[in-house]
Structure formats: C-alpha cells, structure tokens
Amino acid sequence: MHLIAVDDERPVLQGLIHILEELFPQDYVHGFTGQEEALIYAGELVKKNEEIEYAFFDIMMQGMSGLELAKEFKTLSPATKILFVTGYDNFALEAFKIHARGYILKPVTKELVEEELHNIEGYSKDERENRKNNGIRVQTFGNFDVFAGGKPVYFSRSKAKELFAFLIDRKGSGVNSAEISAALWEDKAYDRNLRNQTQTVISQMIRNLKDAGIDHCVIRKWNYLAVDPACFNCDYYNFLAGDLMAINSYTGEYMSNYSWAEFTVAYLDETRFRE
Numbered sequence: 001m002h003l004i005a006v007d008d009e010r011p012v013l014q015g016l017i018h019i020l021e022e023l024f025p026q027d028y029v030h031g032f033t034g035q036e037e038a039l040i041y042a043g044e045l046v047k048k049n050e051e052i053e054y055a056f057f058d059i060m061m062q063g064m065s066g067l068e069l070a071k072e073f074k075t076l077s078p079a080t081k082i083l084f085v086t087g088y089d090n091f092a093l094e095a096f097k098i099h100a101r102g103y104i105l106k107p108v109t110k111e112l113v114e115e116e117l118h119n120i121e122g123y124s125k126d127e128r129e130n131r132k133n134n135g136i137r138v139q140t141f142g143n144f145d146v147f148a149g150g151k152p153v154y155f156s157r158s159k160a161k162e163l164f165a166f167l168i169d170r171k172g173s174g175v176n177s178a179e180i181s182a183a184l185w186e187d188k189a190y191d192r193n194l195r196n197q198t199q200t201v202i203s204q205m206i207r208n209l210k211d212a213g214i215d216h217c218v219i220r221k222w223n224y225l226a227v228d229p230a231c232f233n234c235d236y237y238n239f240l241a242g243d244l245m246a247i248n249s250y251t252g253e254y255m256s257n258y259s260w261a262e263f264t265v266a267y268l269d270e271t272r273f274r275e
Contacts, residue, residue, distance in 0.1 A: 001027040001051050001150045006038045006069065007058040007085065012106070016056060016085060019110045023117070027053075027150070035064040042076055049145060049152050051137075052080045056104075059086040078142040078251050079235065081120060120245065136214050138168055138234040144255045146212075153212045159184055160205040165255055167218070167227045168234065169264055174219070174226040177202075183260045239268065247272065 003020055007013040010033055017031040032038035045052055055073055057066035064072075070082050083102035102116040137147040144165040146153040155161035166183050167175070181190050181198045188194055202225065209215040217231035229237055236254070238246035250272055255261035 001053045001147075002045055003027060003029045003054045003056070004038055004042060004052060004080075005029065005031045005056040005085075006033075006035060006061075006066070007031075008033050008061040009058070012058070012108075016108055016113075019108065019113050020056070022110060023114060035061065035069045038069070039072060039076065042073065046077055051139075051145070051147055051150070051152065052077050055080050055082045056085050057082065059084050074251060078253060079139045079249065081249075083116060083120075136217065136232050138232045138236075140165075140168065140234065140236040140255050141250050142253050143257050144168075148212045148214050153208065153214070155208045156204055157201065159201045160208055162258055163201055163205050164209070164227075165258060166260065167225060168232070168236070169255065169261060170226065171237070171240075172226055172229045174221075174224045176223045176225075180225070186259070236264075236268075239271075 001024070003024060005013060005016050005020060007016065013031050013033060017029055020029045030038075030041060032041070042052060042055075055070075055077075057069055057073075059066035061069075066084055066086070070084075073080065073082065081102075083104060085104045085106060085108055087106040102120055104112050104116050135149075139145045139147070144161070146161075146164065155164070162184055163180060166180065177195055177198050178190050180202070181188070181194050184198070184201065185194060206215055206218065206220070209218060214231070217228050219226045219228060235246050235249060239250055250268055252265070252269065252272075254265045254268055
C-alpha cells in the first residue's frame with residue numbers, strides 16, 4: 001500500500017513523512033514538494049495497479065493549491081482517501097465539498113494524524129494493521145481491483161478478473177454458466193464451445209483466488225457461482241449500507257472496465273442524487 005504527502009515546505013514535509021512511516025511501518029510513504037511531481041508519480045502507481053490508500057496535502061502552496069491538487073488526484077485515483085494538513089481552518093468547507101476525508105491543523109503530531117485516521121476508518125492502529133494484513137478489499141469505484149493483505153490479487157486472464165467483478169456486482173446472488181457467458185461475451189451465442197470457454201474462465205478465477213488465499217469467499221455448486229459478501233471490505237457494499245464516506249467517495253464511476261456495470265451506475269447515480 002502507498003501513501004503520498006505533498007507540502008512545499010520541506011521541513012514540514014519531512015516531519016509528516018516521519019509520522020506516517022511510524023503509523024504505517026509496512027507501507028510505502030512518498031513525499032513531494034512539487035504538485036506536478038506528485039501527480040506524475042501517482043499516475044505511474046495507478047498504471048501498475050498499485051494501491052494508493054491515503055494522500056496528505058497542504059492547502060496553501062505556491063502554484064497549484066492543495067484543493068486544486070486534490071481535484072486532479074481524485075480523477076487519477078478516485079478511491080484514494082485525501083486528507084488536508086494545513087495551518088488554516090477556513091478551508092474546511094471547501095475541502096469537504098471535494099469529498100476530503102480529513103482535515104488536520106498544523107503543527108502536525110502523530111496523535112492528531114492517528115485520531116483523524118481513527119475517525120475515517122473507525123478502528124485503532126492495531127485494528128487497522130490487523131485488517132490491512134488479513135482483510136480483503138474490493139475497489140469498484142473507478143476501475144475494478146481486489147487487494148488481499150494490502151497487495152493486489154493477480155488474475156491470469158482479464159476474463160477471470162471480469163468474472164469476479166461480475167460476482168461482486170451480484171452481491172451474493174448466484175449465477176449460472178449461461179448468465180456468466182451473457183455478461184462476459186455479450187454478442188456470442190451460448191453454445192457448447194462458449195460453455196466450455198466459460199468453465200475454463202471459472203477454473204482460472206478459482207485458481208487465482210486460491211493462490212491469493214481467498215478462494216473461500218466464493219460459493220461454488222453445480223452450475224451455481226456466488227460470492228460471500230461478508231468476506232469483503234467493498235466500497236460498493238459500504239455505499240449500499242449507507243456509509244457516508246463510501247457515498248462521498250463515489251464520483252460517478254463504477255467498474256469502468258465493464259459495459260455490463262452501466263445498470264449499477266444508473267442506480268448509484270440515482271441514489272447519490274437523493275443523498
């Protein structure tokens with residue numbers, strides 16, 4: 001997991017980096033005094049499917065402000081939780097308008113950062129470490145990705161990953177081979193060849209999940225496949241449960257990789273508008 005900190009005052013930045021390294025000893029903390037440099041580096045991480053869990057931005061910086069930086073960063077990595085670290089308390093309303101998750105006033109201390117993280121995640125440092133190391137996180141807002149123990153789950157083929165995404169979208173409802181084929185190959189007739197191809201993809205997905213140690217989260221019976229929603233910390237499921245932070249993190253993109261997800265996008269848009 002990666003964290004990014006941006007402040008144009010190097011001494012302040014170094015202090016924040018030190019705090020984050022203490023709070024996240026097993027993760028990668030990257031500090032930048034330049035906003036463009038931070039965006040470029042974050043873009044490289046996104047291309048590699050690396051998880052950027054948190055970003056800490058100063059607000060008053062030369063050139064691009066932290067608020068402007070946050071807007072660009074959200075486009076680049078919608079799931080990243082953004083916290084502002086600033087010496088001014090009059091930007092809080094603007095910060096939360098762009099769905100910032102936290103607002104920390106300088107001078108920054110370890111206790112202030114940990115308190116804000118506790119408010120965001122709802123659990124302590126020890127609980128956070130346990131959840132990070134053993135939990136399974138599913139990201140559906142933006143592009144679809146799966147993380148086990150803080151690391152991306154590897155899928156040997158894109159269709160195997162898409163199948164798992166389709167099961168996540170079904171929220172525990174079972175699907176059969178014909179329904180899977182219709183989603184993964186919209187324009188193909190369901191014949192013997194396609195049925196065999198579907199079975200191959202199912203086997204690949206199960207094998208990939210087993211390699212990641214999370215195959216127990218899939219319920220498999222004769223011509224029946226589903227996920228156990230209780231296995232996952234999923235932004236989509238949290239949204240449906242009314243979690244305010246999950247609702248705020250939705251910016252209109254859901255499983256952008258897959259055309260069949262458009263129906264869910266319409267529902268999320270309608271729900272978000274009502275909120």
